[in-house]
Amino acid sequence: MELEDRERSTQDRKIALLIDADNVPHGKIAEMLAELSKYGTANIRRAYGDWASAGLKNWKDKLHDFAIRPVQQFSYSTGKNATDMALVIDAMELLYTRKLEAFCIASSDADFTPLVMQLRANGHEVYGFGERKTPSPFVNACTAFLFLDTLGEPLVAAAPLAPAAKSKPKAKPNGNGATSPAPKPAGTILSQDTKLVTILRGAVEATAREDGWAHMAAAGLAARRQAPIDPRNYGVRNFTALFEATGLFQVVRNENGQSYVADKRNKERTSQPTR
Template structure:
């Protein structure tokens, strides 16, 4: 059975869409899933505005892919280049996972196409990322929320209509439903099953989005709604009844 750490990953970053302040987070989270064997960042490197990106990316030996702003819609030009490279990597059979870093919904069709070839898909973007893109991935990281959690002294941004992070109450309701659907005879549910189904229903879920640095199981353990136990290194969870 393949685990998150078994993957060989192609990391593709849309520099026109993502700030370089997130690069350390991007590399750290991607590395949790396996080995990054291809790391590319896309943009028009002749532009002064990407100067900071270049200095940050050199730290991690990322490959700079040049896309001149010679079309009326420069953003789409960069998207096309990234999509072509992704398909080339797919057919090379050298990777079995992709991590695409962008908040641009134009990549949704690419993600669906890669999934058809059994690629493991990791996404990263800001809270403004459209839900249709977030839900296309197996796993999605809201990198702006991770940055805020790592820098608690930094003032948190006000929530706005573009934020698609589920409310805490919504996540708790989802977990309760998953537990109820997977109860064993003793009234407990295997945490591994609950966690897997939650990841599929809400790819963007991460305790860090709610100001917690705990792992998911310990995060839910803090709520009065749940009970958790471990037996022979197997974790279980159930709804706490009064």
């Protein structure tokens, strides 16, 4: 498929963006829509909340600027969140009455987990946006989930594949004249993330060729199929940088610009990817 055809295919994908305004900051709407444009067009845009409440007063301009339809939902009883119910009802109505390719649920509330699972069971992709406090069941249920604090922030690109040797970070003196230990490298932290490491190793094993090397694109896709992993949630730009940051994988790039990854535990891998 030509690039132009692929771009047209992406633009033709219809996405329903449903925002739980009680749990999403209004300042991230532009970044959310920009991210969704990679997957299709958010032609349905709705935000749910009690718009008479003081907590949503800053949302008004954003609704107008980005053509988001506000859905009013009063709190019928104290301690109950009627907004969630309204969003779920609309999502199910859209599922059966509109021809959509995907949904996007913007919230940090795990109560939407059953909704996401139902939408995916009906063959729809579901993208999620939320804060770091978002419970893991909701995050894991989505096709892809991106933490809001990563949107619009500078990220670390993949480092050169054959960097020159660098000196170790030195300890810095603290206010008492003593020295404070140097910070741990990011890779040390990522290598201790058992879930992430298991997924990345499984992705490499599933896509590795006989020489022990896997195409980076294939390994990244295999990782996404296991869980809604987005490298930006770990502070890096892409899967190449994520694999490298753990320190557990060997990554090389050939003269054609193609990247390959191998598990360092695999002693039977060749020194370089074979053609």
